Amino acid sequence: MTRIYMARPLPKRVQEAARAHFDVTVREITTPLTGDEMRMALAEFDGVVPTLGDMFTAEVFADVPKPRCQVLANFGVGYNHIDVAAAKAAGIAVSNTPGAVTDATADIALLLMLMSARRAGEGERLLRARQWEGWHPTQLLGMHLGGKTVGIVGMGRIGQAIARRCTYGFGMQVAYHSRSPKELDFEAERKGSLLELAACVDVLVIAVPGGAETHHLINAEVLSAMQPHAHLVNIARGNVVEESALIAALQAGQIAGAGLDVYEFEPEVPKALIDMENVALLPHLGTAALEVREDMGLMSVDNLKAFFAGTPLPNAV
Numbered sequence: 001m002t003r004i005y006m007a008r009p010l011p012k013r014v015q016e017a018a019r020a021h022f023d024v025t026v027r028e029i030t031t032p033l034t035g036d037e038m039r040m041a042l043a044e045f046d047g048v049v050p051t052l053g054d055m056f057t058a059e060v061f062a063d064v065p066k067p068r069c070q071v072l073a074n075f076g077v078g079y080n081h082i083d084v085a086a087a088k089a090a091g092i093a094v095s096n097t098p099g100a101v102t103d104a105t106a107d108i109a110l111l112l113m114l115m116s117a118r119r120a121g122e123g124e125r126l127l128r129a130r131q132w133e134g135w136h137p138t139q140l141l142g143m144h145l146g147g148k149t150v151g152i153v154g155m156g157r158i159g160q161a162i163a164r165r166c167t168y169g170f171g172m173q174v175a176y177h178s179r180s181p182k183e184l185d186f187e188a189e190r191k192g193s194l195l196e197l198a199a200c201v202d203v204l205v206i207a208v209p210g211g212a213e214t215h216h217l218i219n220a221e222v223l224s225a226m227q228p229h230a231h232l233v234n235i236a237r238g239n240v241v242e243e244s245a246l247i248a249a250l251q252a253g254q255i256a257g258a259g260l261d262v263y264e265f266e267p268e269v270p271k272a273l274i275d276m277e278n279v280a281l282l283p284h285l286g287t288a289a290l291e292v293r294e295d296m297g298l299m300s301v302d303n304l305k306a307f308f309a310g311t312p313l314p315n316a317v
């Protein structure tokens, strides 16, 4: 029977769906795979379900010259942890889970926009510290999102879902930056450059894929182009934002605040960020809902089923 290695315990429904078709081994711990575990998985299993943090680099593939593994059915849309070219050179196909993650991640972007602009974390901390002395007209005044402009870096599936929420839910204007123009079903202005976008928005939201091309895309230059009342939200990958530059920009008051779901050296979160009141910090919650994680897992299983049935991968990378 086809042997599948699941790199994390996935929801029960997903495990059952996989076991209905394959001989499944579930790794019962939640940390990223070690190099030895990745090499073992490539050598001993026909398919692997890896996820973010499992660093399938060119070196790992090179260490297993004759892999038994034929497919990496990634659990998650982002695949910057897999060297796809090296996988293909090793004869291993790669798939991901686009779409299943879109709405939930867009929701978290909006949550972070509100948390940062409306100072929600700060307010909750005040209350939990029992320091709230009651409502008054000038307490914790934040920025109202209605009528403001959101700038989206990466107008893909999640970027568009964020834009729709901003347009129809919050009455915001939308501007964006991406490498190619998009056919959109809502109004949005494509800016000529990232710097131009950064300079004109009240909230800048990052929704590009991770990887070499977007590493430190949001650097000191971009942050200094932003307006002092503007907020930065990152739901993409941590290292798209140069974290030291972000900390410096926040400390210098170059921007008003930030909302982060992802971190450059995840799960490390710099003390400087933790110490700042105007930063909302979430532990990579983008897709953290049972239904969403089930949909992601079932999509990975569908890719495995298609691959081993000899039909095209529904979500080939």
Ligand SMILES: NC(=O)C1=CN([C@@H]2O[C@H](COP(=O)(O)OP(=O)(O)OC[C@H]3O[C@@H](n4cnc5c(N)ncnc54)[C@H](OP(=O)(O)O)[C@@H]3O)[C@@H](O)[C@H]2O)C=CC1
Pocket (backbone or CB within 6 Å): 077, 078, 079, 098, 099, 101, 102, 105, 153, 154, 155, 156, 157, 158, 159, 177, 178, 179, 180, 181, 207, 208, 209, 210, 213, 214, 235, 236, 237, 261, 262, 284, 285, 286, 287
């Ligand atoms: N926080 C979380 O839990 C989650 C995070 N994510 C992250 O979100 C990312 C985006 O997902 P999704 O929307 O589905 O992906 P898509 O591929 O649909 O969208 C990404 C968009 O980014 C644009 N883009 C790519 N490179 C650049 C660049 N250098 N500059 C500007 N724009 C660029 C692309 O457009 P074009 O090619 O035209 O430039 C594309 O439209 C994932 O790769 C993942 O890393 C996803 C799910 C959950």
Ligand SMILES: O=C(O)C(=O)CO
Pocket (backbone or CB within 6 Å): 052, 075, 076, 077, 078, 079, 101, 286, 287
């Ligand atoms: O899907 C992804 O890329 C994530 O970050 C986790 O859902």
